[in-house]
Amino acid sequence: VEQVPLVTITTDFGTADGYVGTMKGVILSIAGDARLVDISHEIAPQNVRQAAYVLYTAYPFFPPHTVHLVVVDPGVGSARRPIALCTPAGCFVGPDNGVFSYVIAREPVEAMVELADPRYRLPQVSHTFHGRDIFAPAAAHLAAGVPITALGPPVPDPITFPPPRLEVAAGSIAGEILHADHFGNVITSIGQLVWSGDDLSLEPAFPEAGGTRRERASEAHQTGGGGAVRFQASKATVVVAGRDVCGLHRTYAQVEPGQVLALVGSEGHLEIAVREGSAAQRLGLQPGDLVTLRWR
Amino acid sequence: VEQVPLVTITTDFGTADGYVGTMKGVILSIAGDARLVDISHEIAPQNVRQAAYVLYTAYPFFPPHTVHLVVVDPGVGSARRPIALCTPAGCFVGPDNGVFSYVIAREPVEAMVELADPRYRLPQVSHTFHGRDIFAPAAAHLAAGVPITALGPPVPDPITFPPPRLEVAAGSIAGEILHADHFGNVITSIGQLVWSGDDLSLEPAFPEAGGTRRERASEAHQTGGGGAVRFQASKATVVVAGRDVCGLHRTYAQVEPGQVLALVGSEGHLEIAVREGSAAQRLGLQPGDLVTLRWR
Amino acid sequence: VEQVPLVTITTDFGTADGYVGTMKGVILSIAGDARLVDISHEIAPQNVRQAAYVLYTAYPFFPPHTVHLVVVDPGVGSARRPIALCTPAGCFVGPDNGVFSYVIAREPVEAMVELADPRYRLPQVSHTFHGRDIFAPAAAHLAAGVPITALGPPVPDPITFPPPRLEVAAGSIAGEILHADHFGNVITSIGQLVWSGDDLSLEPAFPEAGGTRRERASEAHQTGGGGAVRFQASKATVVVAGRDVCGLHRTYAQVEPGQVLALVGSEGHLEIAVREGSAAQRLGLQPGDLVTLRWR
Numbered sequence: 012v013e014q015v016p017l018v019t020i021t022t023d024f025g026t027a028d029g030y031v032g033t034m035k036g037v038i039l040s041i042a043g044d045a046r047l048v049d050i051s052h053e054i055a056p057q058n059v060r061q062a063a064y065v066l067y068t069a070y071p072f073f074p075p076h077t078v079h080l081v082v083v084d085p086g087v088g089s090a091r092r093p094i095a096l097c098t099p100a101g102c103f104v105g106p107d108n109g110v111f112s113y114v115i116a117r118e119p120v121e122a123m124v125e126l127a128d129p130r131y132r133l134p135q136v137s138h139t140f141h142g143r144d145i146f147a148p149a150a151a152h153l154a155a156g157v158p159i160t161a162l163g164p165p166v167p168d169p170i171t172f173p174p175p176r177l178e179v180a181a182g183s184i185a186g187e188i189l190h191a192d193h194f195g196n197v198i199t200s201i202g203q204l205v206w207s208g209d210d211l212s213l214e215p216a217f218p219e220a221g222g223t224r225r226e227r228a229s230e231a232h233q234t235g236g237g238g239a240v241r242f243q244a245s246k247a248t249v250v251v252a253g254r255d256v257c258g259l260h261r262t263y264a265q266v267e268p269g270q271v272l273a274l275v276g277s278e279g280h281l282e283i284a285v286r287e288g289s290a291a292q293r294l295g296l297q298p299g300d301l302v303t304l305r306w307r
Numbered sequence: 308v309e310q311v312p313l314v315t316i317t318t319d320f321g322t323a324d325g326y327v328g329t330m331k332g333v334i335l336s337i338a339g340d341a342r343l344v345d346i347s348h349e350i351a352p353q354n355v356r357q358a359a360y361v362l363y364t365a366y367p368f369f370p371p372h373t374v375h376l377v378v379v380d381p382g383v384g385s386a387r388r389p390i391a392l393c394t395p396a397g398c399f400v401g402p403d404n405g406v407f408s409y410v411i412a413r414e415p416v417e418a419m420v421e422l423a424d425p426r427y428r429l430p431q432v433s434h435t436f437h438g439r440d441i442f443a444p445a446a447a448h449l450a451a452g453v454p455i456t457a458l459g460p461p462v463p464d465p466i467t468f469p470p471p472r473l474e475v476a477a478g479s480i481a482g483e484i485l486h487a488d489h490f491g492n493v494i495t496s497i498g499q500l501v502w503s504g505d506d507l508s509l510e511p512a513f514p515e516a517g518g519t520r521r522e523r524a525s526e527a528h529q530t531g532g533g534g535a536v537r538f539q540a541s542k543a544t545v546v547v548a549g550r551d552v553c554g555l556h557r558t559y560a561q562v563e564p565g566q567v568l569a570l571v572g573s574e575g576h577l578e579i580a581v582r583e584g585s586a587a588q589r590l591g592l593q594p595g596d597l598v599t600l601r602w603r
Numbered sequence: 604v605e606q607v608p609l610v611t612i613t614t615d616f617g618t619a620d621g622y623v624g625t626m627k628g629v630i631l632s633i634a635g636d637a638r639l640v641d642i643s644h645e646i647a648p649q650n651v652r653q654a655a656y657v658l659y660t661a662y663p664f665f666p667p668h669t670v671h672l673v674v675v676d677p678g679v680g681s682a683r684r685p686i687a688l689c690t691p692a693g694c695f696v697g698p699d700n701g702v703f704s705y706v707i708a709r710e711p712v713e714a715m716v717e718l719a720d721p722r723y724r725l726p727q728v729s730h731t732f733h734g735r736d737i738f739a740p741a742a743a744h745l746a747a748g749v750p751i752t753a754l755g756p757p758v759p760d761p762i763t764f765p766p767p768r769l770e771v772a773a774g775s776i777a778g779e780i781l782h783a784d785h786f787g788n789v790i791t792s793i794g795q796l797v798w799s800g801d802d803l804s805l806e807p808a809f810p811e812a813g814g815t816r817r818e819r820a821s822e823a824h825q826t827g828g829g830g831a832v833r834f835q836a837s838k839a840t841v842v843v844a845g846r847d848v849c850g851l852h853r854t855y856a857q858v859e860p861g862q863v864l865a866l867v868g869s870e871g872h873l874e875i876a877v878r879e880g881s882a883a884q885r886l887g888l889q890p891g892d893l894v895t896l897r898w899r
Contacts, residue, residue: 014339015339015340017335019328019332021325021328026322046335048328048331048332048335048343049322049327049328050325050328051322051323051324051325051328052322053321053322053323054323065324065325066325068324068325068326068329069325069328069329069332070332072329072330072332072333072336072439073332073335073336074332074335074336074339077332190324192321192323192324192326193320193321193323193324193326193352194352261384261434262383262384262385262434262435263381263383263384263385263435264382264383264384264385265384274434274435275433275434276433276435276436277433277435277436277439277440282435287352287353287381
C-alpha cells in the first residue's frame with residue numbers, strides 16, 4: 012500500500028455553502044496529491060460532543076498516517092487555541108474545545124501543539140473561518156510530512172469533557188444516549204459490550220474514566236458476589252424512564268419488522284432500534300436521556 | 308488512462324453519521340491508492356428497488372474496471388448472502404437481496420460469488436454493519452486486483468425481483484413510476500424510447516423480461532398492423548389516473564416555466580416534468596403509480 | 604506539488620439521485636487520474652445567482668490548474684450556449700447563463716469558447732442532461748490537458764448579470780443580501796471591507812462595476828470631505844427595513860450567545876449573524892433584502 016497523504020474532514024458546515032469545498036481547495040493547494048475523505052458535515056451546529064462521538068466511531072478504521080481534521084468551533088475568533096495532536100492511531104487537527112476528548116481518553120498522545128506558527132497558516136487569517144485559514148493548512152502540512160512539533164509550542168493541558176455516564180451496580184448498568192443515527196437507531200454510552208457465548212461482558216469504552224468505574228463495577232459485583240461485569244444476554248432488559256422497553260438480541264432479523272429491540276451495535280455499544288423503523292421517533296429518545304440495562 | 312482502483316458507493320446511510328466515512332477508511336486501509344466516488348447515500352432506508360434504479364442510471368458511465376459497492380441491506384445479520392459479481396461493465400458488491408436485478412438483466416455475468424472467505428473480511432464481523440466489516444473489504448480487495456473467485460464459492464441463484472411494469476398494446480404503452488428525482492421530475496418504466504426523426508420507438512430497458520414483452524408488443528402491433536413499437540411523438544399523450552396530463556416534447560425549453568410536459572429523460576425513459584417546478588408535487592405522483600403513454 | 608488534474612463540481616442536482624456520481628464516472632472515464640472535489644450540490648434548483656456566489660467564495664482557494672465545472676442550467680435543451688473559459692485563477696465550464704458573472708468581473712479572461720466540437724462530448728447527447736453529456740466531458744478533457752481553443756469557437760459576448768447593489772453615500776453604504784448560509788449567517792454585497800486598526804475601508808468586490816462606484820464613493824466622501832471610503836467600525840450600525848439591528852464587531856465571541864451582531868465575514872463582506880443562532884431566522888432576512896451600513 013502506497014502511503015498517499017490522507018485527510019478526513021468532519022464539520023458542522025453542511026454541504027450547501029461551499030465552505031467544505033473551500034477547505035479542500037486550501038489543502039490541495041498545499042498537498043496536491045492528498046486524498047480527502049468526508050466523515051460528516053452534518054454535525055448539529057456547534058455540537059462539539061456529537062462531533063467527538065462521530066469521530067470516535069470512524070477514526071479507528073483509517074490507516075495510522077491519516078490526519079483527521081475536525082472543525083466544530085463555536086469559539087472561533089475567541090482565545091480558544093487551535094491544536095494538533097498525534098497518536099499511533101492517527102493525527103488530529105481542530106479547536107481545543109473538547110472535540111478530541113474520546114481520542115485522548117483512548118489513545119496514547121505522542122505530541123500535542125498549538126497551531127501558532129504563521130508559516131503553516133494562510134497569509135491572511137479571518138476572524139470567522141479558521142477552518143480555511145488555520146486548520147486546513149495545518150492538516151495539509153501535517154499530511155505532507157511537516158513534523159507536528161514544527162507547527163507550534165506544546166499544549167500540556169487540552170480541554171476535555173468528562174466521559175459520558177456509565178454506572179455499574181449489582182444487576183444493572185446505567186448510561187445515557189450518545190447519538191440517534193440516520194435510521195433512528197439510538198446509541199448509548201453502555202459499551203463496549205463483548206459477546207462470549209450467550210453472555211456479555213463490559214469493557215468501558217473510555218479508559219480514563221474507566222479506572223474509577225471499573226472499581227465501582229467490581230465493588231458492585233462484590234455485592235452480587237462476582238469479579239468482572241458479565242451477564243446472560245437473554246435475561247437483560249432495557250429500561251427507559253422507568254419502563255421496560257425491550258430485550259437484547261443479536262441482530263435486527265431476530266424480531267419482526269416494526270418491533271423494538273436492543274442489540275450490541277457496530278461500535279460495541281448498547282443500541283436501541285426498531286427493525287425497519289426509527290427507535291428515536293417511536294420512543295421519543297434524545298441524546299442525554301438516561302438508559303439502564305438490567306438483568307437478574 | 309492509468310488504471311487506478313476505482314470504487315463507487317451507494318447506501319441508505321445518509322451522510323450525517325460517519326458510517327460512509329468509516330467504510331472509506333476500511334477501503335483505503337486495504338487499497339491505499341483507491342479512488343472513491345459517492346453515487347448516493349440518500350436511498351430511502353431499506354429501499355432496495357430505489358437503490359437498484361439509481362445504480363442502473365450511473366454504472367454504465369464508469370470505466371469497466373470500477374467496483375460498485377452497494378449497501379442497502381434490510382437483512383443485515385440474517386441468512387441473506389453477501390455477494391460479488393463481475394460483468395464486462397464493472398464489478399458489483401453488496402447483499403443478495405435483488406439490488407443487482409437490473410444489472411443482471413442487462414449485463415452478461417462472468418462470475419458471481421458469496422463473500423465467504425474470512426481473509427477478505429475484517430477480523431471481527433459485527434451483526435449490524437456488514438458494509439464496514441464484509442462489503443467494504445471485499446470491494447477494496449477486488450479493486451486492488453484479487454480475483455473474484457478467491458472471495459468465496461459461486462452463487463448460481465441470486466435473488467432478483469421482476470422487472471417493472473411495461474405493457475405494450477395497440478396504440479399505448481403502460482408502465483409505472485420508478486423514481487421521483489431531486490427536481491420533482493418523475494421517471495417511468497416506459498423505456499428506453501429512442502428518437503428517429505419525429506418518431507419514437509421502444510427498446511425495452513430490461514432484456515430478460517423484454518423477450519416476452521417484445522413478443523407481446525409485436526402481437527399488439529399486429530393488431531394495429533405493424534412490426535416494432537413505433538409512433539409519432541406529436542400524437543402521444545401521457546395518461547395518469549384516467550386523466551390526460553400532458554403531451555410529449557423534446558426539451559424543457561419547449562414549454563413555458565410552470566407548465567407540465569413529458570419528455571424522454573436522460574436514461575431514455577419517459578419522464579413527466581414541470582419546467583422549473585416539481586411534477587411529483589404538482590401531480591401528486593409516487594413510485595409505483597401507473598402511467599400510460601397513448602397515441603392514435 | 605505534483606500537478607494532478609483537478610475538477611471541482613457545483614450543481615443544483617442534490618446528492619440523492621446519482622446524477623453527480625454519473626458525471627464523475629464520465630470524468631474518470633476520460634481523465635482516469637483526475638481528482639474530484641464537490642463544492643455544492645445544494646444550490647436551489649435553477650438559482651444561477653446563488654451558484655455564482657458560492658463559486659465566488661470557493662474558486663480563489665484552489666490551485667490555478669483547477670477546472671471548475673458548474674451545472675445550474677435552467678435552459679438545458681434550449682439555444683443557450685455551453686461554454687468554457689480560462690483565467691489565471693482557473694478554468695470554468697458550464698452554461699452561458701450568467702453563472703460566471705463574478706469570475707468574469709474579477710479575473711482577466713484568457714480565452715472563452717463554445718463547447719461545440721463533438722469530439723469532446725459524449726457520443727450521444729441527451730436533451731435534458733448536458734452536465735453528463737457535454738459539460739463533464741469538456742471539463743475532463745480540459746483538466747487532462749486539451750487546450751481550451753480545441754473545444755470550439757470563441758465566445759466574445761458571454762451573458763453576465765449586473766453586480767449586486769452597492770451604493771456609497773456620505774456616512775453610509777447600501778447593499779443587498781446575497782446569501783444566507785447553513786448557520787443562518789446572512790452575507791451582504793457590502794464588501795470587501797478591510798480592517799486597518801479600528802477603521803474599515805471598502806474595496807468593491809466586483810471591479811467592473813467598482814469603477815463607477817468608487818467614483819461615486821469618493822464623490823460622496825467629497826461631500827464629507829474625504830478620499831477613499833473609510834470609517835470607524837465602532838461607530839457603524841447595520842440598518843434593515845429602517846431599523847437599527849446591531850453594531851459591528853470583530854468576532855462572534857465579542858457578544859453573548861443568542862445576541863445579534865454584524866462582522867466582516869470570511870470573504871470580506873458585511874455579515875449579519877446571531878452567536879450560536881440563526882440571523883436569517885431571527886430577523887426574517889432573505890437574499891435580495893436591502894441592508895444599509897451607517898456611521899457618523
